[in-house]
Amino acid sequence: MNKNDKILIIGAGLCGSLLALRLAQRGHQVTLVEKRPDLRRQSLDAGRSINLALSDRGLNALKMAGMDQKALAISLPMHGRMIHQLQRDPFFSPYSGNPNTAINSISRPGLNALLLDAIEALGKVNLYFDAPCIGLDLETCAAQFEQNSSDPEQQDKSVLEIQANVIFGCDGAGSVVRKTLQEQNGADFKFSLDWLSHGYKELSIAPGADGSFQLRADALHIWPRGQDMIIALPNLDHSFTVTLFMSHTEYPHGFDHIESAPQIRHYFEEKYPELLQLIPDLIEQYQENPTGPLGTVKCGPWNAKGNVLILGDAAHAIVPFYGQGMNASFEDVLVLDQLMDSGITEWSALFDQFAQKRKKDADAIADLALDNFHEMKEHTADPIFQRKRGIEVRLEQERSEQYQSKYSMVTFSPELTYHQAMTRGRAQDRAIEQLLRQNKLNESQELDEQLLLIQGHTNALLEQKEPND
Numbered sequence: 001m002n003k004n005d006k007i008l009i010i011g012a013g014l015c016g017s018l019l020a021l022r023l024a025q026r027g028h029q030v031t032l033v034e035k036r037p038d039l040r041r042q043s044l045d046a047g048r049s050i051n052l053a054l055s056d057r058g059l060n061a062l063k064m065a066g067m068d069q070k071a072l073a074i075s076l077p078m079h080g081r082m083i084h085q086l087q088r089d090p091f092f093s094p095y096s097g098n099p100n101t102a103i104n105s106i107s108r109p110g111l112n113a114l115l116l117d118a119i120e121a122l123g124k125v126n127l128y129f130d131a132p133c134i135g136l137d138l139e140t141c142a143a144q145f146e147q148n149s150s151d152p153e154q155q156d157k158s159v160l161e162i163q164a165n166v167i168f169g170c171d172g173a174g175s176v177v178r179k180t181l182q183e184q185n186g187a188d189f190k191f192s193l194d195w196l197s198h199g200y201k202e203l204s205i206a207p208g209a210d211g212s213f214q215l216r217a218d219a220l221h222i223w224p225r226g227q228d229m230i231i232a233l234p235n236l237d238h239s240f241t242v243t244l245f246m247s248h249t250e251y252p253h254g255f256d257h258i259e260s261a262p263q264i265r266h267y268f269e270e271k272y273p274e275l276l277q278l279i280p281d282l283i284e285q286y287q288e289n290p291t292g293p294l295g296t297v298k299c300g301p302w303n304a305k306g307n308v309l310i311l312g313d314a315a316h317a318i319v320p321f322y323g324q325g326m327n328a329s330f331e332d333v334l335v336l337d338q339l340m341d342s343g344i345t346e347w348s349a350l351f352d353q354f355a356q357k358r359k360k361d362a363d364a365i366a367d368l369a370l371d372n373f374h375e376m377k378e379h380t381a382d383p384i385f386q387r388k389r390g391i392e393v394r395l396e397q398e399r400s401e402q403y404q405s406k407y408s409m410v411t412f413s414p415e416l417t418y419h420q421a422m423t424r425g426r427a428q429d430r431a432i433e434q435l436l437r438q439n440k441l442n443e444s445q446e447l448d449e450q451l452l453l454i455q456g457h458t459n460a461l462l463e464q465k466e467p468n469d
C-alpha cells in the first residue's frame, strides 16, 4: 500500500467523503468523484431523508478523522423516544438510565458538507462534482465519468477517464461499481435486493409562530400505528423532519390508495390527528413530496482483482428501522482504517480481510433492521411485548451498568460488533419472552431477581447455540 498509489473513490456521499478524508489524512493520493453537483453550492435533497440519527458507531468513526465534535456541534441530542399513542397522552421513554446517553439528529447535507469542507481544507484530494461514473474496467483499474461542459451554452458531454491503482465504490444503494462487479465476476458474485412492502414519505413540521419547536426537542418522536408508523426528528432551525412509513399497496392504508386530498385528510384524521394540527399544509406536502422505496441489498464478494472494493450502502444497503445505515457505513471506514494499522502491506490482502471481517456484521445489521420493522409493526400491541419493554426500561434505567437491551447493544455499544449485538440481543429477547410466558418472571419481583433470571436464561440459550452461530 504505497503512498504513491493512486486511489479513486467513486461517490462523495457520507461514506465516500469520510473515506477520502481519512485516506488523505494518512498521506494517500486520493481522487473523489461525485455524480451530483456540489451540495454546498445548491440544494439537492428534495425527497431524500434530510436528517439522520447519528449514534456511537458513527461518532467513533468520525472521531478517527477528528470530525466527531464538529458533527455534534451541528446536531441535536435525542435522549429517548416520545411515544404518541392514539387517544392517550404521549409518554417519554429514555434510551438509558444515564442522562448523557443519546442519539443525535443531524442534517444529511450538513454532515456531508462538513466532511467535504474538511477534505478541501486539507488540500490533498482531487475533487470532481457533476461527474457520474458510467463505466469501470476491473482489469485495468480505470473508470470513465461523464462530464458536463462548464459552459452552460454547450450541451456536449465529455468523458473523463481516471486511471488508478485502487478503486473504492462508495456510490450508494444503486452502485455502478457493484453492478460492474456483478457483470465482470459472473456467477461468483452473489447479489440479492429485497424490496420492503413499505415505502416512506417525508413531511415537515415548521417551527411554531414564536419560532420555537412545536414538540419536545430532545426526543425521537414515534407514532406507532400497527401496519404503518410515523417518526419525527428535530432540526437546528426548530423544525422537525417527519417520515411516514406505509405499505405501497395495502388497502386501505397504502400509498397507492391514499392520494387525493379527502383520502389524505381522512387517513390522518383517523390515525394521526395531532399531525393535522401541527402541519397546516400537510395535504400539499403529502402530494408534492415523493414516496421513496426501501430495500435490503446483500452481496459479495465486495472486492475483486485485488484492486476494487465496495463499501457503505453500495455493499450493504439496509432498511432504516434501526437508524444504522450511515453509522454502519462510517464504521466500515473505521474498520478499514484499523486494518491498515495491523501490518497488512498489500491492498488485495486489506480488501480480503475487510470483506471477511465485515460481511457478517453487515448481514447482522441488515437482519436486525428488518426485525425492528416487524417488531414495531406487529409486536408493539402484544401484551407480552409491552410487559417485556416495561421490565427492560426499568432495568436499563436502574441497573444500567448490568443490563442493556438489544437496541442499546446495537446503538450504544460499538465495542460489540453488530453480529455480537444481534446474537446476544436476540437470545435476551427470547429469554425474557419465554420467562414471561412461563410466569417465571413478573413485575412484582425485585429488580436484581429479574436481572439474575434474565441473565441466567439468556446464557443458557446462548450455550444451546452452535459455537459459531
Ligand SMILES: Cc1cc2nc3c(=O)[nH]c(=O)nc-3n(C[C@H](O)[C@H](O)[C@H](O)COP(=O)(O)OP(=O)(O)OC[C@H]3O[C@@H](n4cnc5c(N)ncnc54)[C@H](O)[C@@H]3O)c2cc1C
Residues within 6 Å of the ligand: 010, 011, 012, 013, 014, 015, 016, 033, 034, 035, 036, 049, 051, 052, 053, 054, 131, 132, 133, 134, 170, 171, 172, 173, 174, 175, 176, 200, 243, 311, 312, 313, 314, 320, 322, 323, 324, 325, 326, 327, 328, 329
Ligand atoms: C428514510 C431513510 C432514513 C434513514 N435514516 C438513517 C438514520 O437515522 N441513521 C443512519 O445511520 N442511517 C439512516 N439511513 C441510511 C443512510 O442514509 C445510508 O446508509 C447512508 O446514506 C449511506 O451512505 P453512503 O455514502 O454509502 O451512500 P449515499 O449516502 O447514498 O451516497 C452515495 C453517493 O454516491 C453518489 N453516486 C451514486 N452513483 C454514482 C455514480 N455513478 N458516480 C459517482 N457518484 C455516484 C451519490 O450521488 C451519493 O452522493 C436512512 C435511509 C433512509 C432511506
